[in-house]
Amino acid sequence: MSFLRSYALPRLVQWAVVIxxxxxxxxxIPRLLPTDPVEQTLNRVSSTTVTDPRAVxxxxxxxxxxxxxxxxxxxxxxxxxxxxxxxxLGPSLGAFPTPVTQxxxxxLPWTVGLLGSTLILSWILGLVLGTLAAYFSSARxxxxxxxxxxxxxxxxxxxxxxxxxxxxxYYIPLFPLVGGASGQASLSLAYFASILQHSFLxxxxxxxxxxxxxxxxxxxxxxxxxxxxxxxxxxxAGLPKRRIIFGYILRNSLLPQVTDLALALGALxxxxxxxxxxxxxxxxxxxxxxxILQSDFNMIMGVTIFSIVGIATAxxxxxxxxxxxxxxxRYR
Amino acid sequence: MQEPDRxxxxxxxxxxxxxxxxxxxxxxxxxxxxGGTGHARAMDxxxxxxxxxxxxxxxxLNPPRPTGERPRGSAGEGRATGxxxxxxxxxxxxxxxxxxxxxxxxxxxxxxxxxxGAVVLLVLLVLAALSIHAPYAPDARRVVPVDRPxxxxxxxxxxxxxxxxxxxxxxxxxxxxxxxxxxxxxGRSIAVLLGSFSGYVGGPVxxxxxxxxxxxxxxxxxxxxxLISFMVRGNLNLISLAILLGLLDWAFPSKRYRAQxxxxxEEEFTNTATFAGMGTLKVILREHLPFLIPFLMADAVSGFLxxxxxxxxxxxxxxxxxxxxxxxxxxxxxxxYQVLLTKRLWWIAAxxxxxxxxxxxxxxLSTSLGTYLDPRTRLKNLGLRRAAADA
Numbered sequence: 001m002s003f004l005r006s007y008a009l010p011r012l013v014q015w016a017v018v019i020x021x022x023x024x025x026x027x028x029i030p031r032l033l034p035t036d037p038v039e040q041t042l043n044r045v046s047s048t049t050v051t052d053p054r055a056v057x058x059x060x061x062x063x064x065x066x067x068x069x070x071x072x073x074x075x076x077x078x079x080x081x082x083x084x085x086x087x088x089l090g091p092s093l094g095a096f097p098t099p100v101t102q103x104x105x106x107x108l109p110w111t112v113g114l115l116g117s118t119l120i121l122s123w124i125l126g127l128v129l130g131t132l133a134a135y136f137s138s139a140r141x142x143x144x145x146x147x148x149x150x151x152x153x154x155x156x157x158x159x160x161x162x163x164x165x166x167x168x169x170y171y172i173p174l175f176p177l178v179g180g181a182s183g184q185a186s187l188s189l190a191y192f193a194s195i196l197q198h199s200f201l202x203x204x205x206x207x208x209x210x211x212x213x214x215x216x217x218x219x220x221x222x223x224x225x226x227x228x229x230x231x232x233x234x235x236x237a238g239l240p241k242r243r244i245i246f247g248y249i250l251r252n253s254l255l256p257q258v259t260d261l262a263l264a265l266g267a268l269x270x271x272x273x274x275x276x277x278x279x280x281x282x283x284x285x286x287x288x289x290x291x292i293l294q295s296d297f298n299m300i301m302g303v304t305i306f307s308i309v310g311i312a313t314a315x316x317x318x319x320x321x322x323x324x325x326x327x328x329x330r331y332r
Numbered sequence: 333m334q335e336p337d338r339x340x341x342x343x344x345x346x347x348x349x350x351x352x353x354x355x356x357x358x359x360x361x362x363x364x365x366x367g368g369t370g371h372a373r374a375m376d377x378x379x380x381x382x383x384x385x386x387x388x389x390x391x392x393l394n395p396p397r398p399t400g401e402r403p404r405g406s407a408g409e410g411r412a413t414g415x416x417x418x419x420x421x422x423x424x425x426x427x428x429x430x431x432x433x434x435x436x437x438x439x440x441x442x443x444x445x446x447x448x449g450a451v452v453l454l455v456l457l458v459l460a461a462l463s464i465h466a467p468y469a470p471d472a473r474r475v476v477p478v479d480r481p482x483x484x485x486x487x488x489x490x491x492x493x494x495x496x497x498x499x500x501x502x503x504x505x506x507x508x509x510x511x512x513x514x515x516x517x518x519g520r521s522i523a524v525l526l527g528s529f530s531g532y533v534g535g536p537v538x539x540x541x542x543x544x545x546x547x548x549x550x551x552x553x554x555x556x557x558x559l560i561s562f563m564v565r566g567n568l569n570l571i572s573l574a575i576l577l578g579l580l581d582w583a584f585p586s587k588r589y590r591a592q593x594x595x596x597x598e599e600e601f602t603n604t605a606t607f608a609g610m611g612t613l614k615v616i617l618r619e620h621l622p623f624l625i626p627f628l629m630a631d632a633v634s635g636f637l638x639x640x641x642x643x644x645x646x647x648x649x650x651x652x653x654x655x656x657x658x659x660x661x662x663x664x665x666x667x668x669y670q671v672l673l674t675k676r677l678w679w680i681a682a683x684x685x686x687x688x689x690x691x692x693x694x695x696x697l698s699t700s701l702g703t704y705l706d707p708r709t710r711l712k713n714l715g716l717r718r719a720a721a722d723a
Contacts, residue, residue, distance in 0.1 A: 014543065014547075017543045017544070017546075017547050018546070018550045018551065020547075021544055021547035022551045025556065026556070026559065029556070029559065029560055029563075033560070033563050033564055034564070037563060040563075151692055153695065154691040154692055154694065155687075155688055155691055155692070156637075156640065156641035156644050156645070156691065157641070158641070158644050158648055158663075159644065159684060159687055162663070162684070163684065166672060170672055262550075263549060263550070266549075266551065267552075269552050269554075270554040273554055273555070274554070277648075277649065288555070288558065289649065292558065292649055292650070295562075297562070297563075300555075300558060300562055301559060303555055304555040304556055304558070307552050307555045308551050308552065308555075311551070312550055312551070315550050
């Protein structure tokens, strides 16, 4: 019980605070900005057709209602929350009566699949490679690997993804340029193969960035552990290298990496959004891009709120799973 | 997109002089937490320059206090033992400048990656400076023949819009550097002030501010940025874009400054300053800020990387001022005119190459600074210097 109170409760509170702050920010921003989304939408519609003033006025009220801009700010805020709690993000304006939540739900499996697999893969790859590079820090391959990954790391995702598209989908057409899969959705092997083929390049672009980041940290952490007493003793005792690396160094540098996963999640999610624009991968990011092109305010707003809640929840889950790997939290 | 929010929680260096009021490492996450004695290798350049490694409170509560000291260690000691308000009106600025200068000089002398980064950055700065002498206005179109490949007359070719790619690139680098600089100044000002205020004041204020800061760390910023820039579409010029980016990039660094001030607060000289009647803001700005400067330098670079990455992202989505040449808008227009399909690679190569050069150069500067900030590296350098002096 004391574990729940001292460990889980503060994290739950922080989770609630994140969502409160995030939702409030998304509520306030559109109201602080000098531009009025209602007038913007109105202008776009009425610039193409000529309508009489009364129709414009009723249309304005309709949009105002749609955006939740009726009543005093406090009323708007309360209504905003009640809609949020009911999971109602309003209809998409680009694909009109379809609710935003429906569109997000359609895109979600793609994004989660891409993000989840690359997150785990890049985490493991970066961790193992970084640890090995730290242990064999004088080896030639270690220098080369570090040089390559340190160069890749600061490059913006967009540039990375763009270069990958240019090289591997355009000049050397190994992979398809756009889309998530070809053929009818089914449980067949061919369909899975096509999913893999389509998601390969997006995944690689995310993997490169994620692995480089994890590698740099893992190498630094492992460097610290290598110099610690237990490892020095293990070396002196002549334990097999494999055991030293995986049993001592990797294990001891693992913990900060687990908590860090929760923080890196947001960044990787941003990367996934960008990757999806570049590769036209049918996840949330691509739908967000379509919403920008269609000036679909509701959809952009919905994706923003959804991503805040989603990332906060995922971070909470990682935090709550943390005691599984760190015995000290469990037995405190 | 950059990233992971880059958070250099450099493994807290343990040097002999290091005596932080270490609160019994609750989670003991840093390798040092487990009694490691550290090693030069522990301080990887990479981790230092970057945020987001060890989000643990334990590591955060052990800021490497000695980093504030000058290489020869006089600044810190001088402060700590200084007479109560002794230097009275002694302005901080010259001291801080001297500090920055000495760090840069040492770095140039001892770090190859710093030299490489500095040279590349210098070249890019020269290119940006050349834009003053550009024969065309930044938004001028149809001033040169369209779609010429690189030649002696048009060094990097021309675009479909009738722009000279070389001069366009100089403008793009200049504008992107401007956005990055302004965003860094805004973001770091908020981070330093909020973080040190929160750490210095402590108590409930600190708890509330920390909870808000933590929220902003978790909240993905790209959707927010898209939402905002979508709404002010067309009105987002260089300055407002920079302000927007700066306003979104303060959370992680703020946490780090808070952690540092938390330990600085326990130092003797803070008490001395308080008893001498200095106000909160004055103590933070005059007494604590000089200690934060070395970290600030490394951190400014990660802010720069964020700003440049986000500028490119927003521009490619068509959400920034597309008439203004920046690295991002150059890529946008090149994509818009399908340079890949029409084989006019020179148009897109220029912004791609310059952006990669820019970020890698900045990153090299940041990592070498990170290595330098590790007292162990500095001790080694001190040894080298002494040896050189003896010889």
